[in-house]
Amino acid sequence: MSAKTVLPAVAMTAVSMVLTLAVVLMWLGTAVPWLVALVVGLGIDGGWLATLAYERRLAAQGDHNRTVTGVGWFFGLVATSVLIAHALTAEESSGAWLAVAWLPLAAKALWLVHGQWERTALTPAALGAIRGIQQEARDEAAVARARLRADATAEETRLTAVTGAGARVARVQAKTAKTLSRAWSTLETARQGEDTGRALTCVTSRVTPGVTSRWELPVWGPTEPVTALETAPALTDEALDALVDEIRNSETPALSYREMATRFRAAGYSASEVRLRAAWKRVA
Known part of the structure; x- marks a missing residue:
């Protein structure tokens, strides 16, 4: 030079x-x-x-x-x-x-x-050091740009996947809600129908002669769970039958199974669902 x-x-x-x-x-x-x-x-x-x-x-x-x-x-x-x-x-x-x-x-x-x-x-050694520093800076800048592009691509892919999954979930939920709405509408229509109870009684009267059943279909709405008492005394089948019969006939007309079970557990008594239903069948 x-x-x-x-x-x-x-x-x-x-x-x-x-x-x-x-x-x-x-x-x-x-x-x-x-x-x-x-x-x-x-x-x-x-x-x-x-x-x-x-x-x-x-x-x-x-x-x-x-x-x-x-x-x-x-x-x-x-x-x-x-x-x-x-x-x-x-x-x-x-x-x-x-x-x-x-x-x-x-x-x-x-x-x-x-x-x-x-x-x-500058000496050749200094020029070589400067070239090395500049090359290192260019390499680091290129790696940083590549990393940023890769991160941006990955984030875009993740957002696309999440958005697609959310859209699918929303569609499924909307479809399920629509189906449930139609089912509960049909159920409510059947529950409020005048001939529903009479039709069901005609069917069951042949199976259980002399027993008049009161039919109640499920109602759309929130439920109130009742916590079972862990310290409630265990009842024998005879005592359980007597309690079920007493609670069932405490009002006129007789209570349904659901009302009876709610009052039974609210009174502090404890019994499994299987035993309670068996007692209900024996009493009713």
Whole structure:
């Protein structure tokens, strides 16, 4: 990289010195002896080259001197002025000479760029470390982006699945509620019908002659569970039959099994559902 910045500056400096010397010899050679013109040209180029060499020495030591820099730019301006004056006074090819009059200043600018590069240049080890850090940062950024995309895709899939499952559950619940509503509507119609009890009595009277049953279909609504008493005394079949018969006939008409069972347990008595139904059948 150093050769890429220093070679253009060296080449342009050499060209500028040659042009300056040639212009001085051509321009002053007609007015003064050519040796005098040669000395003037070499003086301009020598002063420029000497200040440039001193600037490079200071730069190598990490130092800088404004006076030396100013003298160097002075010689560059002198060389440029000579080229411009020659171009303006030349009878032939004045445009061509004017076109190359900027080369001394351009050479100084290139040396300035090379000096800036030297002050900011890094060793290959440092450049390798910087490249490694940048590559690591790029890798981490790529991994983070991939992780975010994967998380977003997974979350989208999960939300889609949850939404679909919720929709299916809602449809099933709506269908079940509709079916239950129709069933309970039919049941309520049958319960409130005038001929329901008579029809059921006609069917059961042949099975249980002499017994008048009271039919009650389930009612749509909340239920009140009754907690069984753990300390309730165990009853014999005779005592259970007597209690069931007493509770059943405590009102007129006789209570239904459900009402009897509710009052039986509310009174503090304890019996399994199987025994209670068996006692009900024996009494009723």
